[in-house]
Amino acid sequence: YVCGADSHGTPIELNAKKAGVAPEDFVKKHRHGFDETFKRFGIEFDGGFGWTHTTENEQFAHDFFKSLKDQGLMEQREIEQLYDPIENRFLPDRMIRGTCPKCHTVNQYGDGCESCGATYDTTDVIDPKSELSGATPVRKKSMHYFVKLSKEQDWIKSWLKESGAIQPQVQNFMKAWLEEDLRDWDISRDGPYFGFKIPGEEDKYFYVWMDAPIGYVSLTDIAAKERSLSAKDFWEDEHTEVYHFIGKDIVYFHTLFWPMMLKARGYTLPKKVVVHGMLTVNGEKMSKSRGTFVNGDDYANALGDEGVDALRYYFACKLNNSIDDFDLNLEDFTSRVNTDVVNKVVNLLSRTIPLLHKYCKGRPGSVDGDFKDALMSAEQLASEVLASYRALRFGDAMKKIVEIADLGNKYMQDNTPWVTAKSDPAKAQTQLSTALWLGKLCVALLTPVMPWVSNLAAPLFGVETFTEKNMYASLDATTALGEYKHLFKRLKLADVQKVFSNEQNAQHKKSSQQNASSTNSKKKEKAAQSKADAAGEIQFDDFVKVDLRAAKVIEAKDVDGADKLISVTLDVGPLGQRHVFSGLKPHIQPSELEGKMVVLVANLKPRKMRFGMSEGMIIAAGEPPTLVLAGDAKPGDEVR
Numbered sequence: 001y002v003c004g005a006d007s008h009g010t011p012i013e014l015n016a017k018k019a020g021v022a023p024e025d026f027v028k029k030h031r032h033g034f035d036e037t038f039k040r041f042g043i044e045f046d047g048g049f050g051w052t053h054t055t056e057n058e059q060f061a062h063d064f065f066k067s068l069k070d071q072g073l074m075e076q077r078e079i080e081q082l083y084d085p086i087e088n089r090f091l092p093d094r095m096i097r098g099t100c101p102k103c104h105t106v107n108q109y110g111d112g113c114e115s116c117g118a119t120y121d122t123t124d125v126i127d128p129k130s131e132l133s134g135a136t137p138v139r140k141k142s143m144h145y146f147v148k149l150s151k152e153q154d155w156i157k158s159w160l161k162e163s164g165a166i167q168p169q170v171q172n173f174m175k176a177w178l179e180e181d182l183r184d185w186d187i188s189r190d191g192p193y194f195g196f197k198i199p200g201e202e203d204k205y206f207y208v209w210m211d212a213p214i215g216y217v218s219l220t221d222i223a224a225k226e227r228s229l230s231a232k233d234f235w236e237d238e239h240t241e242v243y244h245f246i247g248k249d250i251v252y253f254h255t256l257f258w259p260m261m262l263k264a265r266g267y268t269l270p271k272k273v274v275v276h277g278m279l280t281v282n283g284e285k286m287s288k289s290r291g292t293f294v295n296g297d298d299y300a301n302a303l304g305d306e307g308v309d310a311l312r313y314y315f316a317c318k319l320n321n322s323i324d325d326f327d328l329n330l331e332d333f334t335s336r337v338n339t340d341v342v343n344k345v346v347n348l349l350s351r352t353i354p355l356l357h358k359y360c361k362g363r364p365g366s367v368d369g370d371f372k373d374a375l376m377s378a379e380q381l382a383s384e385v386l387a388s389y390r391a392l393r394f395g396d397a398m399k400k401i402v403e404i405a406d407l408g409n410k411y412m413q414d415n416t417p418w419v420t421a422k423s424d425p426a427k428a429q430t431q432l433s434t435a436l437w438l439g440k441l442c443v444a445l446l447t448p449v450m451p452w453v454s455n456l457a458a459p460l461f462g463v464e465t466f467t468e469k470n471m472y473a474s475l476d477a478t479t480a481l482g483e484y485k486h487l488f489k490r491l492k493l494a495d496v497q498k499v500f501s502n503e504q505n506a507q508h509k510k511s512s513q514q515n516a517s518s519t520n521s522k523k524k525e526k527a528a529q530s531k532a533d534a535a536g537e538i539q540f541d542d543f544v545k546v547d548l549r550a551a552k553v554i555e556a557k558d559v560d561g562a563d564k565l566i567s568v569t570l571d572v573g574p575l576g577q578r579h580v581f582s583g584l585k586p587h588i589q590p591s592e593l594e595g596k597m598v599v600l601v602a603n604l605k606p607r608k609m610r611f612g613m614s615e616g617m618i619i620a621a622g623e624p625p626t627l628v629l630a631g632d633a634k635p636g637d638e639v640r
Contacts, residue, residue: 002219004050005031008195009208010094014131016194023194027053033297040300041308042451047223052211057218058196060231061211065199067265073148081190082110082122082137084130090190091122091130091137098125119252145188145198152260153182159259165270169323170251177256185257213258216244217267235267242270248323251275274392277325281500294500302499306488309450310337313398316449321392330500334493340398341453342624343586344405345446346488348439349457350624351412351587352432353484359421362480365429367437371411378404378438379472385445386468394449401445408438419591433475444471456487490624547603548619548639549575550630556593558585559611566590567611568618573636575602581614587624597630599639 007027016026028051035049068074082091096110101124105115110122122128128137149156157178160166166174187210189195191203196211198204221231234240246254254273262269278285281292300308314333317340318326356362367375381400388397412435421428440457444466447454458465460482461475475481551570554577559565564585570578578600582593599619606615619628630639 001044001046002050002216002223003045004052004215004219005034006208006212006215007031007051007053008206008211010092010193013192013194014095024053027051037296037300040297042312045219045223047219047226050215050219050222052215052218054218054222056221057211057215060214060218060221061196061206062199064210064214064261064265065206068147068261071264073151073260073264075146075148075184076143077146078141078143079186080123080139081142082125082128082130083140084133084135085138086133086135087130089132089192090140090142091132092189092193093122095131096122096125096128096137097131098128101126142190143204144186145204147185147187147257147260149182149185149256149260152263155263156182156256156260159269160255163269165272166255167273167275167321167323170248170255170273170275173248173251173323174255177252182256209253209257213253213261235262237268240268242268242272244270244273246273246275248275248277272392274321275323276319277323280325280327282329283327291500299499303491303495305452307491307496309452309488310341310491312449313337313341313446316394317398318395319392320395330496331493334491334496338490340402340405341450341488342490344402344409345439345442346453347586347624348405348408348412348435348442349460349487350484352417352436352439353460353481355418355421356429356432356436356481357483359425360429360432362483363429363477364433364436364475364481365426365477366433367474368411368430368434371434374407374411375434375437378407378441382441382445382471389448397445398449401442404438404445405442408435408442411435411438416589416591418589437475440475441471453488456485460484545603546601549573549600549602550597550633550635550637550639551578551600551602551616551618552635553593553596553598556590558590562611565611566593568593570598570600570616571635572600572602573634575636578602578615579613580616580618581609581611582618584618584620584625584627588620588627593627596627597633597635599628599630 005027007024012023012027016023019026021029031049031051038044038049065074082096083089084091084095091110093111094109097107098110099106100108100113100116100118101120102118103113103116104126105113108114108125110125110128112119123139129135130137160171160174160178187207188198188201189205189207191205193205195205195208198206217231217235220234224230224233235242244254251273254270259269280286284290284292286293299311303310310333314328314336317336353362356364381404385397385400388394388400411431415431417428417431417435420431440461443450443454443457447466454466462479462482463470549572551572553568554571555567555569557567559567559581562581562585564583566582566585566588568580568582570580572578580600584593601617601619604616606613620626621628630637633639
């Protein structure tokens with residue numbers, strides 16, 4: 001698995017100039033930053049995260065160039081280019097801005113339009129301007145090298161349609177290109193240019209998109225040396241399967257030029273060119289001013305390893321081998337992770353392991369024979385998860401994992417092993433072990449997506465890491481399970497939103513409010529102020545307004561039509577009996593509440609709910625939440 005920083009080209013040169021450093025130093029700094037960020041997100045590359053400005057990549061670029069020349073696929077032509085009369089230099093495509101000659105969108109680069117997707121020659125740009133000086137360029141002739149795509153266009157078009165390497169959506173995306181004759185490709189640039197010099201030339205360089213994909217080969221070579229191998233052992237092996245994962249903005253280079261270059265060199269062609277869409281946040285293009293952009297390190301620092309795994313999970317839910325853009329909706333992100341990961345998958349471990357320690361000395365037993373058909377369904381779903389991974393349908397894989405978790409949670413709900421344990425510990429052991437095995441299967445299947453959670457869970461089952469082989473294994477009845485420790489805490493929407501907020505975001509919200517009606521503006525400002533006040537410090541007098549009382553649970557029962565609520569009747573001593581609807585159902589069962597001396601917020605304003613009146617709130621703490629108990633207190637005692 002190789003990747004590296006695409007190091008050459010005009011944007012690098014321009015940004016380095018703005019930063020006042022040499023292009024090579026500019027790339028080194030950012031490559032190091034990328035490497036550290038990738039590591040924070042659990043992403044590692046064979047040979048490390050590399051770059052394309054290396055002696056290895058330069059040599060491979062020379063080799064490819066020679067192969068193209070030897071096969072008659074390279075020729076020199078004199079062309080007209082745009083020249084900056086103030087800076088006295090030819091202008092590469094990214095040093096030119098102007099109006100698209102196809103759709104007439106203004107302020108587009110000199111090689112392609114971000115609006116309509118068209119590609120064109122710099123000399124076709126309408127009203128061009130130099131990015132360096134702002135001057136209107138003049139035309140000037142220069143000798144350039146061209147790869148003759150026209151000579152291989154029949155093969156290229158056939159490969160694109162018949163190889164199976166290209167997604168159908170991408171083929172539709174490329175239809176306009178394939179219906180026309182392919183233009184020969186200019187792979188040279190005039191100096192000054194940050195890149196590799198073309199062999200035999202003094203002031204001509206390889207265009208960045210000539211040597212950038214060659215970086216896949218040079219990076220493979222660096223990684224292969226760690227195994228005492230070379231790039232040839234992979235790129236010249238007919239059994240190698242090459243997968244490229246790219247964004248849809250660089251399809252042109254990876255599906256037209258690159259396969260032809262590989263063919264000319266005698267290297268393995270891609271088995272799949274997997275194209276993804278772009279990411280939006282809350283339905284908007286990522287933007288600092290809109291509060292829809294966040295630096296990866298800032299995100300990881302704020303939300304930690306759990307936040308990283310959460311984001312990886314959400315992205316996996318959204319990816320299904322499609323080029324469609326997908327949205328990081330912060331509310332949906334928080335809700336989906338909490339529902340799927342916390343309430344369903346982690347819940348199977350957080351409830352069963354402590355109960356097995358409580359009633360069975362931590363030792364699991366065999367699975368429930370009466371549940372055999374459902375367990376076989378779970379194994380079938382697991383095999384489908386693995387197939388979905390390999391088919392790059394990650395969203396489908398996540399859905400199937402949640403289906404397995406649903407089987408386990410329903411089994412727990414139907415069998416109530418915490419009740420069974422009081423009269424038949426052996427039967428409870430079987431029930432808990434059955435649910436736990438399903439939970440283990442889920443966490444194991446999530447290993448490629450949520451490595452942090454998986455690595456925490458694996459030692460509980462006496463394994464170093466989960467594998468495709470050991471995930472199906474029965475629980476070891478001869479050895480006690482590890483003591484359950486926190487695996488994953490519930491995400492808080494406010495924390496997630498805070499990561500994406502900044503001064504620009506606040507300013508954007510303020511501007512939006514000013515443009516809205518005065519009534520709505522006042523409502524929003526009032527709500528924002530109330531929230532700010534609520535989040536701030538309070539005085540002692542504010543605290544003592546909260547009446548906390550010890551309360552004994554007289555009765556606790558399920559609420560028909562509500563998956564998360566428990567109907568609780570409480571004895572609060574001098575205050576009489578109180579009725580509360582508690583939202584602890586996913587984590588605590590009614591039978592576990594009965595007889596407990598809990599802490600009640602006794603002066604909370606009664607709330608009329610669909611199921612009846614709730615007259616307070618039972619206090620719980622932690623993730624997953626556990627009851628805060630009042631110990632030896634008597635019903636009605638104040639909690640201070």
